[in-house]
Amino acid sequence: MNFTQMIIPLNITKTISDWIYSIMPETAASYTIMVIIAVAYLALFAVAGLYLVLLERKVAAWFQLRIGPNRVGPWGLLQTMADALKLVSKELTSTIKIDKFLYNLAPYFVIVSALMAMAVFPFSEQFQAFDINIGVFFLIAISSIGVIGILLAGWSSNNKYALIGAMRSGLQTISYELSVGLSILTMVLLTGTLQLSEIIEAQRTGGWLILQGHVPSIIAFMIFMVAGTAETNRAPFDLVEAESELGAGFHTEYSGMKFAYFFLAEFINMFIISSIAVVLFFGGWLSPFGITENIAWFPQVFWFLIKVLGLIFLMMWFRWTFPRLRVDQLLTLEWKYLLPLNLMNIVLMAIVIWLNWTI
Amino acid sequence: MIDQQAQNKIKTEEYFINMGPQHPAAHGVLRLILTIDGEIIKNVEPDLGYIHRSIEKMCERDSYQQIVHLTDRMDYLSSHINNEAVCLTVEKGLEIEVSDRVKVIRTIIDELTRIASHCLWWGVMGMDLGALTTYFYAFRDREMINDIFEETCGARLTMNYNVPGGLMFDIHPNFVKRTKDFITHFKTKIPEYDRLLTGNVIFQKRTKGVGILTREDAISFGVSGPTARGSGFSSDVRKHHPYSAYDRVNFNEILFTEGDTFARYQVRMMELWESVSIIEQLIDNIPEGETKAATKAVIKLPKGEFYQRVETARGELGVYINSTGNKNPYRVKFRSPGFSNLSVLNHISKDVLIGDLVATMASFDFVIPDIDR
Numbered sequence: 001m002n003f004t005q006m007i008i009p010l011n012i013t014k015t016i017s018d019w020i021y022s023i024m025p026e027t028a029a030s031y032t033i034m035v036i037i038a039v040a041y042l043a044l045f046a047v048a049g050l051y052l053v054l055l056e057r058k059v060a061a062w063f064q065l066r067i068g069p070n071r072v073g074p075w076g077l078l079q080t081m082a083d084a085l086k087l088v089s090k091e092l093t094s095t096i097k098i099d100k101f102l103y104n105l106a107p108y109f110v111i112v113s114a115l116m117a118m119a120v121f122p123f124s125e126q127f128q129a130f131d132i133n134i135g136v137f138f139l140i141a142i143s144s145i146g147v148i149g150i151l152l153a154g155w156s157s158n159n160k161y162a163l164i165g166a167m168r169s170g171l172q173t174i175s176y177e178l179s180v181g182l183s184i185l186t187m188v189l190l191t192g193t194l195q196l197s198e199i200i201e202a203q204r205t206g207g208w209l210i211l212q213g214h215v216p217s218i219i220a221f222m223i224f225m226v227a228g229t230a231e232t233n234r235a236p237f238d239l240v241e242a243e244s245e246l247g248a249g250f251h252t253e254y255s256g257m258k259f260a261y262f263f264l265a266e267f268i269n270m271f272i273i274s275s276i277a278v279v280l281f282f283g284g285w286l287s288p289f290g291i292t293e294n295i296a297w298f299p300q301v302f303w304f305l306i307k308v309l310g311l312i313f314l315m316m317w318f319r320w321t322f323p324r325l326r327v328d329q330l331l332t333l334e335w336k337y338l339l340p341l342n343l344m345n346i347v348l349m350a351i352v353i354w355l356n357w358t359i
Numbered sequence: 360m361i362d363q364q365a366q367n368k369i370k371t372e373e374y375f376i377n378m379g380p381q382h383p384a385a386h387g388v389l390r391l392i393l394t395i396d397g398e399i400i401k402n403v404e405p406d407l408g409y410i411h412r413s414i415e416k417m418c419e420r421d422s423y424q425q426i427v428h429l430t431d432r433m434d435y436l437s438s439h440i441n442n443e444a445v446c447l448t449v450e451k452g453l454e455i456e457v458s459d460r461v462k463v464i465r466t467i468i469d470e471l472t473r474i475a476s477h478c479l480w481w482g483v484m485g486m487d488l489g490a491l492t493t494y495f496y497a498f499r500d501r502e503m504i505n506d507i508f509e510e511t512c513g514a515r516l517t518m519n520y521n522v523p524g525g526l527m528f529d530i531h532p533n534f535v536k537r538t539k540d541f542i543t544h545f546k547t548k549i550p551e552y553d554r555l556l557t558g559n560v561i562f563q564k565r566t567k568g569v570g571i572l573t574r575e576d577a578i579s580f581g582v583s584g585p586t587a588r589g590s591g592f593s594s595d596v597r598k599h600h601p602y603s604a605y606d607r608v609n610f611n612e613i614l615f616t617e618g619d620t621f622a623r624y625q626v627r628m629m630e631l632w633e634s635v636s637i638i639e640q641l642i643d644n645i646p647e648g649e650t651k652a653a654t655k656a657v658i659k660l661p662k663g664e665f666y667q668r669v670e671t672a673r674g675e676l677g678v679y680i681n682s683t684g685n686k687n688p689y690r691v692k693f694r695s696p697g698f699s700n701l702s703v704l705n706h707i708s709k710d711v712l713i714g715d716l717v718a719t720m721a722s723f724d725f726v727i728p729d730i731d732r
Contacts, residue, residue: 064495160376164398164713235489236561244487245713247382321555323562324489326714327398 037129045118045268050080052267055309056316063320090256095158098253102156107254107261109149114268117142121275122196124285124300135196136188139276140181143231146265147173150233150240150250153262157253165249168327169240172230175334176237179227182342186220186349187213187280200284210281214357216349221281223338223345228273229315230330232266236322239330274311275304282307373401378716380409386483387727389701391716398712403705407731414732418691423449423523423658426691431517433695434729436476437671439468442521447602448667448678449523452660458648459604461525463641466604467538468508468520470634474545475504476672477627477634480724484624485556487721488565493556500548503541507534523658525651538642542635549631557628566621570707570719573618580706581699584674585630586723589623591616596670608640623722657686673697673724697729 016036021029054069054076061068069076094103120135122128132138147169154166190213191199203209210217230237241249251262278284284307285300292298325333379390388409394402414433418426423445430441443465450457478501485493505515511531512520520527556562572582577590587594595612597605613629615622660682668677674696681690700723708716 060491064492065499066495160374238489239714242489242714244489244717320492322490323485323556323559323565324714325561326565326712328712329561329564 041118041129042115045115045271046264048271049264049267050084052271052312053083053263054080055312056267056319059313059316060320063317084260087260088257092256092258094255095253097158099156099158102152103253104258106149106153106156107258109152110146110265111261111268113142113145113149114265114272117272118268120196122200122279122284123304125197127301128197131195131197133193133195136184136194136199136276136280139272140177140184143180143269143272144173144177146269149265153254154250157250159253161246161248162250162252165240165242165246165252169233169250171327172233172237172239172330175331176227176230176338179223179334179338179342180231182339182346183220183224183227184276184280186216186342186346189346189349189353190217196279196284199279200286203283203286204290208281208283208286213349213352216345216352217281219341219345220349221277223342224277224280225311225314227334227338228277229318230334232269232273232315234266234270234315235319236324237330238319238324239327242324270312270315271308274308274315277311278304278307371396386725389725389727389730391704393713393716395713400708400711400713400716403708403716405701405704410728410731412728412732415691415693419687419689422686423660423688426688427521427523428517428519430693431519432728433693433732434671434673434676434697434726435516436479436726437472437673437676438516439465439472439518439520440669440671441676442519443469443603444667444669444671444676444678446521446523447669448665448680449658449660451667452663452665452680452682453523453654453658455524455652455654457525457652458650459646460648461650461652462604463645464526464530464650465521466608467638467641467645468511468518469603470637471504471507471538471541473672474631474634475501476724477631478504480627480672480721481552481556484721484724485562487717488562490556490559490562493552496548496552496555500541500545503537503544507537507541510534510537522651524654525649527651529650530645535642535645538638542638542642545631546635549628549635552628557624563621565714565718566624566722567619569620569715570711570722571617571619572703572707574616576703576706577618580703582674582703583699584670584672584696585613585626586623586674586700588613589615589626589722590618594675596668596675600668602667602669604641605637608637610637620718620722627724659684659686660688668694671696673726673729674700693732695729695732697725697727698731701725701730 017033020032024032057079058068058076060066069079072079072082117139119130120128120132120138122131150169151166154162154164154169157163187209188194190209191202193199193202199209203212206212210221213220233240241251243249246252251259254262285304287293287300287303292303373394373396376393376395377390378393380388390406390409392404392406393400394404412432414429417429421429427442427445430445431438433441478497482494482497485491508518509515511534512518512527572586572590574591576582577587577592582590582592583594591614593599593612593614596602597610598612610633613626613633615626660680662682662684665680665682666677668675670676675694676696677694679692679694680688683689704720704723708719711719
């Protein structure tokens with residue numbers, strides 16, 4: 001198996017991979033390249049996570065008649081770097097009578113599951129580490145592992161607030177997982193493939209999927225954004241860490257870098273949900289109306305990131321405008337409204353495809 | 360068969376949880392000992408004493424002028440109204456009639472204080488329900504009121520502007536203009552508050568039908584202020600026992616009969632409009648006159664008991680002074696609105712979720728130093 005196909009075939013990466021293959025046996029070289037790719041992705045997403053935090057703080061400030069961070073670096077650009085540095089250098093405190101093993105394991109569960117999902121994202125036509133034929137399925141599977149970390153954190157902390165937060169997280173994620181899965185399934189029905197690159201290719205000619213499937217697509221998108229926001233435990237579904245009810249929820253007892261893992265995972269999860277939405281509904285890295293399709297040097301990743309940031313801004317808008325739902329209202333919304341709507345929507349989509357009404 | 364079922368049933372157990380004294384929803388150092396079954400609250404037991412400063416006992420030590428300054432520290436959001444309550448009681452005892460100018464200025468500042476207090480409550484109410492932006496909107500407008508206060512009396516929160524017999528000094532020349540500017544500004548902002556929070560579906564779902572306080576309960580627990588008026592209990596001291604200049608202005612007592620959190624919310628939002636209307640009626644015709652009636656340097660109240668009640672932003676504040684004719688009172692008792700309002704919390708918070716308790720508490724608008732003097 002030749003791993004060079006999986007990485008960015010720009011000249012520099014080609015040179016590096018050729019060089020590694022030239023100095024090592026083939027197996028060793030493959031593994032080395034895999035590690036390099038993993039490290040590159042880790043670095044990329046540490047930075048992405050930090051700048052999403054900065055973006056959130058700036059967006060919050062705009063909503064709230066404030067300026068936001070503006071002291072560290074120009075326009076506050078180094079603020080979150082400084083925060084991360086502070087968190088790394090802080091002492092890791094914990095309370096007595098915690099379950100040490102699970103307590104230490106929990107943050108890694110959350111952050112690793114968030115990072116693993118990144119592997120399949122098609123940032124551009126070539127920039128995709130791992131283009132598997134069950135990409136969508138892989139994403140759903142991976143993104144639901146994170147909740148185990150949250151449950152472990154709440155259980156092992158020996159804190160009642162943390163436990164309540166973790167239990168809320170469990171019921172919330174399990175419920176909304178259904179809506180996320182079903183709304184994705186609606187779109188998969190339209191494309192007929194689970195491979196992310198093929199889903200994007202299907203949108204090159206027929207237009208974005210949100211237009212191709214008209215009404216059912218739009219319903220699916222709305223359900224996906226609601227359920228996705230709930231999946232990431234963000235307002236108005238932030239019951240897990242409802243600070244006016246539970247202090248800090250499941251991560252009450254975490255400090256330093258372990259807290260930072262939970263914090264970064266939230267932002268990376270937001271990136272994941274937005275990315276899935278962009279791939280499934282807004283044509284991934286395809287430019288709108290193909291305006292830059294013939295410009296060879298134009299980076300496709302630009303369109304991908306612009307669309308993702310647009311959706312992230314939408315989620316931040318939710319967060320800084322809406323009050324929080326109550327725990328029973330959260331479940332009512334899912335089981336009584338979103339789930340039946342979703343099931344009907346799938347049937348509707350099937351009828352649309354059967355009658356060939358797609359654009 | 361039944362034994363088998365009982366054995367198979369998972370055993371559940373109620374547990375205690377401390378909400379406070381350091382908790383974001385407690386707005387201070389109120390400790391609520393909650394008995395919880397899962398997330399359902401079975402019992403709420405308020406535990407006071409974390410900010411007890413024995414203000415009533417200190418009053419017995421101090422002269423009447425000094426007592427006024429202690430009352431700032433009770434309900435710090437209605438500090439001017441608290442000061443006024445003591446001053447009115449002492450003036451009643453001394454049988455001083457303050458000038459019309461003093462009465463009107465006191466009333467205007469009372470209403471500005473009420474707006475400032477309700478602004479803070481509105482911001483915090485949103486924050487307790489998870490809408491963080493409300494806080495900053497409310498503080499933008501509250502800041503303007505604080506600036507007006509600062510210009511007139513030098514302090515922004517604990518004002519000490521009242522003294523027995525009148526005001527410490529006259530209003531600042533800019534006071535009238537800045538107050539008018541504020542009123543013009545604020546009238547455009549209340550609809551903005553409504554757009555941001557009142558009309559929100561989630562907010563209405565969180566507050567409607569939550570924490571229902573019936574009129575009978577409100578009366579028997581001694582609940583007062585906007586909390587009681589949300590249950591349809593007409594209890595506005597400004598209307599029923601007018602003091603200062605309240606007898607010469609037209610305003611409505613806002614009454615809602617639902618008794619839920621949303622009704623209490625609406626009462627306060629409508630009171631903002633009423634306060635604005637009261638200020639508008641008075642600001643253009645502040646009469647000329649003395650700002651301070653002549654009092655002796657050492658005030659000695661005649662022997663007897665004196666009581667005066669006022670309407671603070673949270674409800675009815677009663678000041679009881681028992682004098683033996685000395686320069687110090689023999690006994691001072693404050694009937695604070697927060698304490699009586701807190702007493703009903705357990706009654707209306709049984710078998711609700713934690714989120715509902717937070718919403719109910721937010722709508723009661725507790726100021727902890729007022730509960731725990």
